[in-house]
Structures are given as C-alpha cells and as structure tokens.
Amino acid sequence: MKRSKAFISTFLFALFVYLFMTLAAGQSMVEGTILWSIEELVLGISVALIVGAVASSILCRSDDYRMLNPVRWIIMLVYTIPLFIEMVKANFDVAYRVITGDIKPGIVKITPDLKTDLGVTFLANSITLTPGTLTVDVDDEKSELYIHWINVGDEPTQTISGRFVPWIRRFAE
Amino acid sequence: MITFTILYAFLIISVLFNALGVIGLHRFPDVYTRLHAATKCTTFGTIFMTFAVIVYSGYMYYWNPGQDHYLNMALHTVGALVAILVTNPTGAHAIARAAHKVGIKPKFAVIDELEKKEAK
Amino acid sequence: MNLSFEFYLIVGAFIIFIIISVLRLFLGPTAPDRAVALDTINTLVVASMVGLGAATWETLFIDIAIVYAILSFVTTLFIAKYLEGGGD
Numbered sequence: 001m002k003r004s005k006a007f008i009s010t011f012l013f014a015l016f017v018y019l020f021m022t023l024a025a026g027q028s029m030v031e032g033t034i035l036w037s038i039e040e041l042v043l044g045i046s047v048a049l050i051v052g053a054v055a056s057s058i059l060c061r062s063d064d065y066r067m068l069n070p071v072r073w074i075i076m077l078v079y080t081i082p083l084f085i086e087m088v089k090a091n092f093d094v095a096y097r098v099i100t101g102d103i104k105p106g107i108v109k110i111t112p113d114l115k116t117d118l119g120v121t122f123l124a125n126s127i128t129l130t131p132g133t134l135t136v137d138v139d140d141e142k143s144e145l146y147i148h149w150i151n152v153g154d155e156p157t158q159t160i161s162g163r164f165v166p167w168i169r170r171f172a173e
Numbered sequence: 174m175i176t177f178t179i180l181y182a183f184l185i186i187s188v189l190f191n192a193l194g195v196i197g198l199h200r201f202p203d204v205y206t207r208l209h210a211a212t213k214c215t216t217f218g219t220i221f222m223t224f225a226v227i228v229y230s231g232y233m234y235y236w237n238p239g240q241d242h243y244l245n246m247a248l249h250t251v252g253a254l255v256a257i258l259v260t261n262p263t264g265a266h267a268i269a270r271a272a273h274k275v276g277i278k279p280k281f282a283v284i285d286e287l288e289k290k291e292a293k
Numbered sequence: 294m295n296l297s298f299e300f301y302l303i304v305g306a307f308i309i310f311i312i313i314s315v316l317r318l319f320l321g322p323t324a325p326d327r328a329v330a331l332d333t334i335n336t337l338v339v340a341s342m343v344g345l346g347a348a349t350w351e352t353l354f355i356d357i358a359i360v361y362a363i364l365s366f367v368t369t370l371f372i373a374k375y376l377e378g379g380g381d
Contacts, residue, residue: 260366267373
C-alpha cells in the first residue's frame with residue numbers, strides 16, 4: 001500500500017511533465033485544437049510508468065503526502081509574486097554594490113523555526129535569491145541557517161526571513 | 174507596439190544584469206561576495222531573457238492562430254524558467270558551503286557566527 | 294514583427310560575457326572561485342541557448358537549454374562535494 005501510493009504520485013507527476021512539454025506539439029487528436037494525439041498519450045503513459053517504477057523509491061522517501069493537496073500548490077504559485085518583488089529589490093541593491101563597491105560582509109545565524117525539510121529548503125533558496133543574503137550552511141537538528149550577509153545590520157532573523165516564513169509555513173508545514 | 178516596448182525593456186534588463194553579474198565576478202574581493210553577484214544578477218538576467226521569449230512567442234501565437242509551434246515554444250521556455258529558478262540558488266549554496274568547509278574566510282568580515290559554532 | 298537580429302545581437306553580448314568569465318576561471322586564486330566562474334558560465338550558456346531558440350524559432354534549443362541547466366546543476370553539486378573532501 002505504501003509503495004503503491006509512492007508509485008502513483010511519481011507516475012502522475014511524470015505524466016504531468018510529459019503532457020505539459022508536448023502540449024501543442026505537432027499532430028492533435030481533434031483537428032484544429034492543441035490537444036495530444038493518441039500515439040503521444042500512449043507513449044507518455046508508458047514512459048511515466050517506467051519512471052514511476054524506477055524513481056518512486058528515490059523521490060518519495062518519507063511517508064508524508066501533504067504536498068498532494070492542490071491548495072498547497074496554489075499557495076506556492078501565489079508565493080512567487082512577493083518573492084519576485086523581493087528579487088527585483090535584491091538585484092537593484094546588488095547592482096548598487098557592484099558599482100560602488102560599498103560592502104560590509106559577515107556571516108550571521110538565523111533561527112526561522114520551520115520543522116520540515118521542504119520548508120527549510122524553500123526558505124534557503126528564497127534567501128539566496130533576495131537582498132544581499134546567501135545561505136552558507138544549514139543545521140538540520142536545530143533548524144538554524146547560517147547566512148552570508150553583504151551589509152550586516154541588526155536583528156538578522158526578523159530582517160532576513162520575516163517576510164518569507166509566514167508564506168512558507170502556509171504551504172510547506 | 175506596446176508589446177514591442179515591453180520586449181525591448183526585458184531584453185535590455187537581461188543584458189544589463191548579466192553584465193553586472195560578470196563585472197561583480199571580477200570586482201568583489203572574495204568568493205562569497207562573488208557568489209552574490211554571480212548568482213543573483215545572472216539568474217535575474219536569465220529570467221528576464223525567458224520572459225522576453227515567452228512574451229515574443231505568445232505574441233506570435235496570438236497573431237498566427239493555428240501555428241502551434243509558437244505555443245509549444247512558450248511552454249518549453251516556462252520549463253526552462255522553472256529549471257533555472259530551482260537549480261541556481263541550490264548550486265550557489267553548495268559552493269558557499271564547500272568554500273567554508275575548505276577554510277576560506279570571508280574577507281573584511283565584521284562577524285562570523287559559523288566559525289564560532291565550529292570552534293566550540 | 295521579427296526580432297531575430299536583436300536576439301542574435303544579445304547572444305553575441307552573452308558570448309562576450311562568457312569570455313570575460315573564463316578570465317576569472319583562469320585567474321581565480323582558490324578552487325571555489327573557479328567553481329563560481331563555471332556556474333556563471335553555465336547560466337550564461339543557458340541564456341544564450343534560449344535566445345538562439347527565439348532567434349531561429351527552433352524549440353530544440355530550449356529543450357537542450359533545460360537539459361543543460363539540470364546537468365550543469367549536477368556538475369556544480371559534484372564539484373562542491375569534491376571540494377568538501379568527499380566525506381560523509
């Protein structure tokens with residue numbers, strides 16, 4: 001039962017990627033639409049079956065299937081908007097520092113208090129993409145992140161991760 | 174016409190930020206600050222390149238309905254965008270961690286709490 | 294409208310950036326510096342492939358850009374692992 005659930009989720013994910021990439025490619029089932037042809041569907045399902053059989057034990061290691069809930073995926077998509085705004089600010093900040101060479105670097109420690117691996121991964125990647133900060137190391141047991149900050153200021157936990165943690169808690173915990 | 178303007182803006186932003194990333198690669202003093210310039214600016218520039226291609230092919234599909242390869246191109250470019258967005262920060266994180274493990278100190282650092290932790 | 298010429302121009306600019314980054318790849322005082330330069334070059338190559346795809350209207354370029362992005366990510370992870378000393 002456990003393995004079959006892992007197999008089915010991997011299969012559906014692989015099939016989704018295949019169908020996304022072959023949408024509107026060449027021949028279609030109904031003339032004049034962008035749907036897939038029968039051959040394409042058969043090939044996609046067989047490839048997804050093979051991928052599911054081979055990769056399910058690697059991709060679904062834990063028994064936690066909360067990410068199958070579509071609401072979480074929608075929140076994740078909405079999260080890209082504040083992330084993108086922060087990225088724009090980050091890039092103008094770094095551009096300013098590239099031109100002027102005005103830096104005050106240092107490595108600080110933050111404690112975001114997230115429990116799952118996925119949440120910590122998302123936070124680390126979001127931090128790397130945003131203002132003057134770069135994740136250097138992660139302490140898994142204590143959920144501490146070590147951040148290289150290009151312009152060290154006060155209250156690192158609040159300043160760096162305060163904007164992302166509520167969002168990430170909504171979809172990853 | 175407005176699409177034309179947006180496309181030019183995207184392309185100019187793309188070239189500008191990629192240039193800044195490469196300049197930062199030579200201008201900053203040590204590996205961590207170089208990573209800041211290299212990953213953030215080039216990721217941002219490449220994202221705008223993909224945006225430009227998505228807008229361009231979406232525009233062509235809108236004015237040539239039935240030419241499915243334009244739509245297919247836009248979808249594949251979305252795939253490239255996701256691949257860049259997921260892989261680039263993780264790679265930067267791996268290099269930073271390796272650099273710290275090798276023992277390279279951040280130059281001009283005012284504080285280094287990771288070193289304090291390892292010294293304990 | 295046809296923007297092929299603009300896209301070719303931008304790909305040319307990216308190639309110049311790649312050459313400047315290769316300079317850092319040779320200069321870089323420490324091994325992680327070289328890894329950073331390599332990472333930058335990989336991202337720029339992906340950007341040029343996407344641009345070439347738009348200039349020639351070949352979707353194949355974009356497919357190869359996706360595969361190149363993922364493979365270069367794996368390469369970066371392996372270089373980082375090697376620099377750390379292979380352990381754990």
